[in-house]
Amino acid sequence: METLTISPKFQVVIPKSIREAMKLLPGQKVQAVAYLDRIELIPVRPVKRMRGFLKGIDTDVPRDTDRV
Numbered sequence: 001m002e003t004l005t006i007s008p009k010f011q012v013v014i015p016k017s018i019r020e021a022m023k024l025l026p027g028q029k030v031q032a033v034a035y036l037d038r039i040e041l042i043p044v045r046p047v048k049r050m051r052g053f054l055k056g057i058d059t060d061v062p063r064d065t066d067r068v
Helices: 016-022
Strands: 030-035 038-043
Touching: none
Parallel strands: none
Antiparallel strands: 030 038
């Protein structure tokens, strides 16, 4: 776990180990989400990079008999 410091301008620096693990790039957008008592940063990925990320997922969904 990494510890960050908030600057007087309310800016933070994402540690290098996290930037590399998440493959973040300079200028890349992230979404900041307040969830319960924490802040989550979620990288915004282009739709083209999302292609195939659900590969192998089970698509069998139980359905009501009147919905077939």
